[in-house]
Amino acid sequence: MSTLHTVNKSPFERSSLKSCLDHVSAGDAVLLIEDGVVGARKGSQFAGALAAKNGACAIYALGPDLAARGMKASDLVDGVKVVDYAGFVDLAAEKSRVCAWL
Amino acid sequence: MRFAIVVNEGPYTHQASDTAYQFARAVLAKGHEIFRVFFYHDGVNNGTRYTVPPQDDRNLQKLWSELAESHKLDLVVCIAAAQRRGILDANEAKRQGKDGDNIAPGFRISGLGQLIEAGIEADRLVVFGD
Numbered sequence: 118m119s120t121l122h123t124v125n126k127s128p129f130e131r132s133s134l135k136s137c138l139d140h141v142s143a144g145d146a147v148l149l150i151e152d153g154v155v156g157a158r159k160g161s162q163f164a165g166a167l168a169a170k171n172g173a174c175a176i177y178a179l180g181p182d183l184a185a186r187g188m189k190a191s192d193l194v195d196g197v198k199v200v201d202y203a204g205f206v207d208l209a210a211e212k213s214r215v216c217a218w219l
Numbered sequence: 220m221r222f223a224i225v226v227n228e229g230p231y232t233h234q235a236s237d238t239a240y241q242f243a244r245a246v247l248a249k250g251h252e253i254f255r256v257f258f259y260h261d262g263v264n265n266g267t268r269y270t271v272p273p274q275d276d277r278n279l280q281k282l283w284s285e286l287a288e289s290h291k292l293d294l295v296v297c298i299a300a301a302q303r304r305g306i307l308d309a310n311e312a313k314r315q316g317k318d319g320d321n322i323a324p325g326f327r328i329s330g331l332g333q334l335i336e337a338g339i340e341a342d343r344l345v346v347f348g349d
Binding site (some may be wrong): 123125150152153181201202203205206207209210212215217219 | 220222227233234235238241242244245246248249251343344345346347348349
């Protein structure tokens, strides 16, 4: 049973990204949406924790939310993949369940 | 695949209602089914037809109502959350002795059982909130 985890708040505002990364299992996917995409920025204090999970888990960021915040794929921690809403739906369908870290 | 969506945040608060709406559209565009959209907590504020945002801003209530109309979606507002926030349909307005109702087209007021049922009937339950 693999899970898609969604995180919608910046790690500088809430601890939801940290809680999520502490609970993910191998084979899960983490999708950063809304202000959560800030957590994927290269060089931030959370980049190490994210990079450490990227591999056993796949980390994604929602493209339209990156664009709305002036961020692009090259701003992100290496290996973080960008998806659109259709990709979000595909991830939700591929995994057995969706857990929103609110 | 059959999806159910939960919206726990009102419109124009942060982004949850926008994301849920865009996700719902993407689900339908992929040919999946939406069993129900359940509006809970402040999310019930998506369901008042008295919403009047500026003309150059998106009208989330209208967008949900139009999506419900075009795809025959079941938009359910939690009754206890709705009563606390002044969201009433004609029956509730009468029962509570209020002078009018404000439920938006395509929305209906019901109970938490509808959320439980959505969790059982849908293959995926996706929650958006604050």
